[in-house]
Amino acid sequence: MNPTPAVLAAFAGAVLTVGTYWLVESAGxxxxxxxxxxxxxxxxxxxxxxxxxxxxxxxxxxxxxxxxxxxxxxxxxxxxxxxxxxxxxxxxxxxxxxxxxxxxxxxxxxVDSGGFGVFWAAGIGGGLLLGAVASCADAKRPIPAVASVVAGLGAGALPVLLLF
Structure with a gap:
């Protein structure tokens, strides 16, 4: 099985978690x-x-x-x-x-509190997640590929959540 979808999803999880933190910080x-x-x-x-x-x-x-x-x-x-x-x-x-x-x-x-990073995080994280899902479509076994993307998304988000 190709590890690329899980790796992309892990990076997407980390970036999207940081972006969510920035969003809550600036507008929460x-x-x-x-x-x-x-x-x-x-x-x-x-x-x-x-x-x-x-x-x-x-x-x-x-x-x-x-x-x-x-x-x-x-x-x-x-x-x-x-x-x-x-x-x-x-x-x-x-x-x-x-x-x-x-x-x-x-x-x-x-006042400005640096909330512009939210848009960058959403764009980069969304792009990585889209790439992970797109690579699942090419997989011969899509169900395990999607499961690996979900696991990768959680694996990327968890370490970032522990930092906050």
Whole structure:
């Protein structure tokens, strides 16, 4: 029997498990905590005085919660203009402890937390799994080949799950 489908499925299981973790980390359950802005800077500034100008400003903050946790957050928009020492609320994911949003003057503003890796993980993991299933179609005994893909998928996911 050809081990290729099981190997592809094992890699797919590992990549898809990491992608699922990143997804839950960036969009999963979260809670709000008070935090202070330790440092704040603008990366890009629009000098235009037209309405809507400044909405493309990139802001970078270092936030520290009362418990001492530190978060690097990035976001775009005029509403993110905050100075050092300002207290605000930060939405922190329960899984992975990543900042998902900040609340400024009662308005929730999403911040970048590196969630773009989810799309890469889904694409690569899905492609590997599709390759494993396609190689099962070429097998002379498809039922054992599919069983090996399922076993490989679990064998790839298990070590990654144990890391978290």
């Amino acid at each position: 359950p979260a809670g709000w905590e008070e935090a202070v802005v330790e440092s704040a800077d603008r990366a890009q500034s629009s000098l235009s005085t037209e309405p809507g100008a400044g909405d493309d400003e990139q802001h970078h903050f270092v936030l520290r919660t009362a418990s001492g946790e530190r978060f690097d957050v990035r976001g775009r928009g005029r509403k993110l203009v905050q100075s050092e020492g300002t207290w605000l609320q930060v939405e922190i994911s329960d899984v992975g402890r990543e900042a998902q949003a900040i609340k400024v003057y009662g308005t929730r503003i999403s």
